[in-house]
Amino acid sequence: QKEVEQNSGPLSVPEGAIASLNCTYSDRGSQSFFWYRQYSGKSPELIMSIYSNGDKEDGRFTAQLNKASQYVSLLIRDSQPSDSATYLCAVNAFMDTGRRALTFGSGTRLQVQP
Amino acid sequence: DAGVTQSPTHLIKTRGQQVTLRCSPKSGHDTVSWYQQALGQGPQFIFQYYEEEERQRGNFPDRFSGHQFPNYSSELNVNALLLGDSALYLCASSLSSYNRNYGYTFGSGTRLTVV
Numbered sequence: 093q094k095e096v097e098q099n100s101g102p103l104s105v106p107e108g109a110i111a112s113l114n115c116t117y118s119d120r121g122s123q124s125f126f127w128y129r130q131y132s133g134k135s136p137e138l139i140m141s142i143y144s145n146g147d148k149e150d151g152r153f154t155a156q157l158n159k160a161s162q163y164v165s166l167l168i169r170d171s172q173p174s175d176s177a178t179y180l181c182a183v184n185a186f187m188d189t190g191r192r193a194l195t196f197g198s199g200t201r202l203q204v205q206p
Numbered sequence: 207d208a209g210v211t212q213s214p215t216h217l218i219k220t221r222g223q224q225v226t227l228r229c230s231p232k233s234g235h236d237t238v239s240w241y242q243q244a245l246g247q248g249p250q251f252i253f254q255y256y257e258e259e260e261r262q263r264g265n266f267p268d269r270f271s272g273h274q275f276p277n278y279s280s281e282l283n284v285n286a287l288l289l290g291d292s293a294l295y296l297c298a299s300s301l302s303s304y305n306r307n308y309g310y311t312f313g314s315g316t317r318l319t320v321v
Contacts, residue, residue, distance in 0.1 A: 126309050135296055135312040180248055187262040194310055196248035
């Protein structure tokens with residue numbers, strides 16, 4: 093069973109602060125890593141993808157990947173109340189068939205306090 | 207460009223009944239994956255369809271079955287419904303790749319309630 097682990101939270105940060113979300117994964121062969129945002133009652137929305145070690149920035153979001161440590165993180169700068177949601181880490185892991193499927197963590201609930 | 211379309215949006219079924227959920231993938235996508243998301247949990251992988259065949263399956267019983275049609279659309283069938291099957295069922299489409307995956311696009315989901 094390929095696993096993706098996240099702290100369920102809630103992670104509470106004040107408006108304007110940096111929110112740091114973390115994720116570890118067990119499958120060393122994973123090549124693709126994603127962060128999804130999910131508002132309550134809605135479907136997941138892809139916000140970041142990362143494939144190589146290091147940082148990838150997109151607006152207020154930065155994804156960080158460390159394959160040696162099997163660790164991926166998401167930083168949200170200048171957090172806004174509208175960022176309050178559950179953030180899902182997903183890893184595209186090989187299954188027994190040799191094809192890949194997204195495996196999700198249980199999500200971290202982020203609360204941005206005005 | 208239409209995204210992933212799922213129907214119906216909500217469904218209430220009685221324990222023991224059967225249900226069929228439908229999904230049309232995003233234009234240009236050929237692979238459909240189904241996920242079950244219980245309240246407060248992350249999506250759990252049910253199975254994935256490509257070229258009209260089930261290519262891989264998560265840890266779900268045979269009561270869960272599916273189909274993919276030549277136009278890449280897909281159905282999820284659940285037989286002998288249990289109360290525990292109540293969840294949000296998500297369809298995700300992608301472009302087949304044995305290498306890098308560029309992410310899945312999710313539909314808005316079907317909320318299934320079993321009473």
